[in-house]
Amino acid sequence: MRINLKIWRQSGPDKPGRFVEYTAPDVSPDMSFLEMLDVINEELIVKGEDPIAFDSDCREGICGTCGFLVSGVPHGPEPGTTVCQLHMRHFKDGDRLTLEPWRAKAFPVIKDLVVDRSAFDRIIQAGGYTSVNVGGAQDANAILIPGTLAEKAMDSAACIGCGACVAACKNASAALFTSAKISHLALLPQGQIERRARAIAMVERHDDEGFGSCSNEGECEAVCPKEIPITNIARMNREYFRAMLISRD
Amino acid sequence: MSTFRRVFSSSVGTKLLIGLTGLAMFVYLILHLIGNALIFAGPDTFNHYSHALISNPLIIPIETGLLLIFLLHVYKTIVNYFSNQSARPTGYAEKKFAGHTSRKSVASSTMIFSGLVLLLFVVIHVKQFKYGAWYLTTTAPSVRDLARLEFEVFRQPLWVAFYALCTIVVGLHLRHGIASGFQSIGFDHPVYTRRLTVTGVVLAIIIGGGLAFIPVWVYFTQ
Ligand code: HEM
Ligand code: FES
Numbered sequence: 226m227r228i229n230l231k232i233w234r235q236s237g238p239d240k241p242g243r244f245v246e247y248t249a250p251d252v253s254p255d256m257s258f259l260e261m262l263d264v265i266n267e268e269l270i271v272k273g274e275d276p277i278a279f280d281s282d283c284r285e286g287i288c289g290t291c292g293f294l295v296s297g298v299p300h301g302p303e304p305g306t307t308v309c310q311l312h313m314r315h316f317k318d319g320d321r322l323t324l325e326p327w328r329a330k331a332f333p334v335i336k337d338l339v340v341d342r343s344a345f346d347r348i349i350q351a352g353g354y355t356s357v358n359v360g361g362a363q364d365a366n367a368i369l370i371p372g373t374l375a376e377k378a379m380d381s382a383a384c385i386g387c388g389a390c391v392a393a394c395k396n397a398s399a400a401l402f403t404s405a406k407i408s409h410l411a412l413l414p415q416g417q418i419e420r421r422a423r424a425i426a427m428v429e430r431h432d433d434e435g436f437g438s439c440s441n442e443g444e445c446e447a448v449c450p451k452e453i454p455i456t457n458i459a460r461m462n463r464e465y466f467r468a469m470l471i472s473r474d
Numbered sequence: 475m476s477t478f479r480r481v482f483s484s485s486v487g488t489k490l491l492i493g494l495t496g497l498a499m500f501v502y503l504i505l506h507l508i509g510n511a512l513i514f515a516g517p518d519t520f521n522h523y524s525h526a527l528i529s530n531p532l533i534i535p536i537e538t539g540l541l542l543i544f545l546l547h548v549y550k551t552i553v554n555y556f557s558n559q560s561a562r563p564t565g566y567a568e569k570k571f572a573g574h575t576s577r578k579s580v581a582s583s584t585m586i587f588s589g590l591v592l593l594l595f596v597v598i599h600v601k602q603f604k605y606g607a608w609y610l611t612t613t614a615p616s617v618r619d620l621a622r623l624e625f626e627v628f629r630q631p632l633w634v635a636f637y638a639l640c641t642i643v644v645g646l647h648l649r650h651g652i653a654s655g656f657q658s659i660g661f662d663h664p665v666y667t668r669r670l671t672v673t674g675v676v677l678a679i680i681i682g683g684g685l686a687f688i689p690v691w692v693y694f695t696q
Contacts, residue, residue, distance in 0.1 A: 328562055398485070398558070398561070428484055431485065437562070438488055440654065441654040442578040442582045443576045444571070444576045447572035447574040454575075461486065462657075469480070
């Protein structure tokens with residue numbers, strides 16, 4: 226099938242960008258979205274033109290490296306899917322698609338569809354870890370964790386940090402990302418020691434990076450390839466209030 | 475920075491304040507609707523209720539509190555709106571509602587506009603009624619005849635339309651606001667959150683529709 230694409234091209238961080246039209250004349254429905262771009266890029270290289278820059282690594286939906294908007298929706302129209310796992314069978318012959326990078330003050334464009342997401346790394350560096358030395362591997366049952374909590378923590382830990390939540394949010398808020406990272410540690414015994422400091426430090430880092438606040442629309446949850454629920458955001462709010470206003474420890 | 479300033483200038487703390495003040499005004503609106511509905515029981519009942527309200531010594535601190543809550547809500551939402559705008563300096567060429575589990579709605583995407591309409595409305599409304607013509611009832615004991623003022627205003631179709639439209643905007647604001655406010659203050663329960671979201675929408679319709687019905691009813695029956 227034939228797919229018409231309008232793709233954001235920008236040669237560098239401070240360069241002006243614009244949309245350029247491309248056509249992929251012979252797309253197989255079995256291809257992934259990124260494979261289609263690979264084919265276009267091969268042709269561009271043969272013609273001596275600059276290939277379209279986009280991020281990807283695992284291409285199996287688990288690393289969080291890929292991501293851009295496909296016709297106005299981060300990672301494209303399929304729920305719970307990264308753009309590397311989005312297959313062309315979901316599109317029709319003759320479709321016109323617009324590809325645009327994540328847009329947020331905290332995610333400056335590096336080139337074309339690639340943005341700088343190091344703001345996420347700095348949020349993690351602010352407190353998204355446990356720094357206690359746990360020594361050698363313990364007996365698996367030494368620390369008892371109720372199954373329901375383990376499940377919840379795992380659901381939050383499923384966040385791959387792709388940034389689609391920020392891209393979808395009208396406020397470019399990273400509340401879903403930050404809350405998932407706060408949650409998965411707050412729910413587990415290992416996370417208790419730094420729980421208070423973590424909530425404060427990560428929320429403040431989030432704000433300092435220039436992300437907006439949460440308006441509770443849930444666009445983030447809807448585009449999240451891991452379908453992380455916004456109940457995490459309510460938990461982050463509680464963690465933060467508890468740390469700042471209610472509790473000493 | 476003091477802890478207090480730190481909390482309430484953060485994104486999460488800002489939303490705590492917006493949520494708390496919004497929900498407080500929502501509770502007030504329920505009472506306001508019930509009070510206003512006494513007009514259906516006749517001008518006397520309504521006038522005596524309004525007299526009981528304004529002659530209660532607690533009314534001054536309560537009104538001051540409400541005013542502060544209102545101003546805090548307005549101040550925080552407007553500052554928050556601009557800081558959220560600046561978090562995305564370059565907009566998208568194409569952006570769609572994500573659908574799926576998203577709760578984004580017309581109401582949720584127009585909060586700042588519905589809010590600004592409400593700001594204007596509340597000023598006009600308070601001036602027109604609270605600080606409006608002070609008629610007295612002819613029957614003893616003589617109290618303020620607020621019903622007469624209400625009937626005079628709502629015999630004019632333009633005012634009826636204005637009030638009906640603005641109170642529907644109240645409903646629209648609450649359509650997103652109620653569930654959103656609870657989420658902002660950290661409320662999240664496996665069963666109650668969903669019930670609350672549904673109840674919130676129903677209450678938004680009852681409050682918006684109920685308040686809009688009163689002027690229409692006055693116009694057609696009084
Ligand atoms: C009748 C009076 C009002 C009531 C009952 C009310 C209620 C609420 C509630 C319950 C919320 C949800 C809070 C949250 O998301 O945490 C809210 C949000 C909001 N209100 Fe109001 N409000 C009123 C007046 C106003 C006014 C006068 C403005 C003027 C600017 C305003 C602007 C906003 C905005 C912009 C939001 C959304 C905040 C966000 O996106 O996070 N509201 N309101
Ligand atoms: S490339 Fe790893 S998730 Fe898409």
